[in-house]
Amino acid sequence: MAGQAKPLEKRAVVSSFIFHSPNGLSGKPQVALFRRSDKVSTYQHRVAPISGSISRSDPDPLTAAWRELSEETKLNPSNLSFWRAGKPFTFTDESVGREWTINPFAFRLAEGAEKAIETDWEHEGWQWYDQTTVVNNDSSEDEYVPHLRESLRRVWFESELSDAAGKALSSGLEKLHHDHSSGSHELTTIALEIFRHYVTQTKDYIFEAKWWDDARMAAWHLIKNGRESMGAATLNALLAILEEMDEIRRMDSYPEDTFERMITIIDHHLTGRKGRAGLVKDTFASYVRANFPSEGKQREKLTIVTLSASSTIRDSIIEAFASLDISALELRILESRPLFEGVNFAASILSRFREQFKNSTDKRLDVSIYTDAAAAIAAKDADIVLLGADRISKAKGVSNKTGSLPLVLSAKHITPTAKVVVLSELEKVNGESGIIDDEKHEDNDPREVLRTWRADGVKDVGHVEAASSSDEKSSSTVTVRNVYFEWIPLSLIDAFVSGEGVLSDAQIHEKANQQDELARWYFDSIPVRY
Known part of the structure; x- marks a missing residue:
């Protein structure tokens, strides 16, 4: 139709703010802003953070942010660290025919790394700014890219x-x-x-x-x-x-x-x-009684395999053991590298058992600690594989400590009769509002892994450490990954035990849908001010 406006192009972008503290972490930080050159397609000569489009190949916006930072400033994780995400927002700019969705991020520049910033053709200069002044300075709006102040306030909430x-x-x-x-x-x-x-x-x-x-x-x-x-x-x-x-x-x-x-x-x-932990303990004891009956006589032994550091799981095991007509509990615990929480868990449950059963002669606890690589051996002839949950997604399954999936898969193969039980509150269910990203992995400090290797005297660990931290470009690289969590599909879980009882799929889906509705209601309506 003649005269009809051309549809706006929708573009999702990242806006990355680089902060540094001239007087150390205790001092008030400053933010680096860059003046766009005349070679870019939009907003020439305006002041902006490091920005760029999110491509279909990016698994998440943060990946796009790191890519743009590397391309436009030459900074990388050796001299820059992720600090905060800001809540995304959308606005239209008909002057350039775009509907922009902005994903703001904040990064911290390492001390002394200012000289590492090398701008490319997209910028004609940069300088440090007082971020609170920028957020509150409406007189310079035409100097900034649109809604720069809104992007900044969403990572620098201190200004508000x-x-x-x-x-x-x-x-x-x-x-x-x-x-x-x-x-x-x-x-x-x-x-x-x-x-x-x-x-x-x-x-x-x-x-x-x-x-x-x-x-x-x-x-x-x-x-x-x-x-x-x-x-x-x-x-x-x-x-x-x-x-x-x-x-x-x-x-x-x-x-x-x-x-x-x-x-x-x-x-x-x-x-x-x-009071919720007490309800979980009661439900777990009821589940064990229903699924492992003594059939009129005292059951001699119950075997549980776990990968956990949870006090709720510890107390649930002890309370269930106390309430059941079982004389011996065999508890097999995976060590849980790289922080070896399994060792701490073993010590904690031994202490709890000795305190509760110090006057009892008819209860026995046998604890074995296994390496993570021995998950299949630990699972042999187990009655229960008992896990916690840091998150439950109706699409992805259960997120728990890395090593949980190999343990579950081993148990399903080695001992098909073993019950895979997850102790979790209903509040750990995650919906699809997008606030908690189920696709995002938590990569933690590789030095936790390297410290363990060094302490064990692993040969040539120094060469691996040097290669993994080198800034030099090379045809061969070494990356030490320290991923804390992994997903276990819902189809591999036999029971979700919570304070609300043994959860059904319908309850999990209902909770996820309720969360989606409330999250959108309360967070999507946060206004854009600038």
Whole structure:
């Protein structure tokens, strides 16, 4: 039809902000912004972060961000580290015929690595800026690419918050990010405590609309930038809190005690978490009684194989053993490299057993620790393969510690009668809202693996370490991978045991759909301001 506007081209891009702290990590960081050259197709001579399109071959936006950084600045993981993701947003710019979806990211430049920045033809210069000044400077909007200030504020939330609230959230995120010892249940409790601390620092504007926007954005950051791989439980817990907060917010007028009510909601959820482990223990004991009956006489032995560091699994095993008419428990534990949590788990369960059964002579616990490579040997003649879950996806299955899938596959082959049981709360179910990315792998510090090799005196480990950390281009490379989690298909799981009982597929799907609805309702409506 004549005169009809041409449809806008939809383009998903990454916008990567590089931060550095002139006075070390304790100092206020600055952000690098780059002036686009006259050779680029859009927004020539405007100030921008490192940007580029997400291609179909990119498994996720973060991969695209790293690629663009390498191409346009020559920076790489040896001198740059990922810091935060910002919540994506979409806007249209009819002047260039595009609908842009922006995926903001923040990276930290290593100390002394400023000279490593080498710009390519897409930029004609760059400099350090005070990011809070950029976010609050609306007089220079024409100098920036569109919505640069919005992209920046989504990774530098400190510009939107008071010093106390910003510090509460940023320090909380650091605490979550570096916690590699707590399970997902414990991490969720920590995340709720951080959210509570953040809320206590926002009392002065509790009655303003901005308070609700900031609270939802703070919740999003706790989910995404804490430990995303273990964040499904945190997502569900914070959505439940936001839903109750929203009920107060939707009243005809805010009650005078609105702040106190908001804090009470968080406290109620924190208190409720303490009793859930007891429900899981009871359900597991009931499951064992139903599936491994003594048939009128005392069962001599129950054999459980596990790969876990979970206190819930530890206590469930002990409580089930105490309540069952079984005289001996054989517990086989995989060592769980590279941090050897299995060794700690063995010591913990021995201590718990000796404390609970110190006056008993009719209960015996035999613990064996196996190397991860001996999963098939450990699974022989087992009654139960018992695992935890950091996340449950209706599409991908169960995400748990790396080594879980080989153990399950070995058990299915070596001992087909063994029951594969997952102890998990329903809150660990993840939907398809896209907040928690089921395709994303958590690559952790390879030095954890290298330290183990060095301690064991592995020959030539120094050569491998040197090759893996070299910046020089070569036709041969070495990469040391330290992936913490892997997926176990739902079809390989015999039972999901939770505080709500033994979960059915229908319950898992219902929880995933409920999460999707709430996540889109509370997070997709966070407004674009700039």
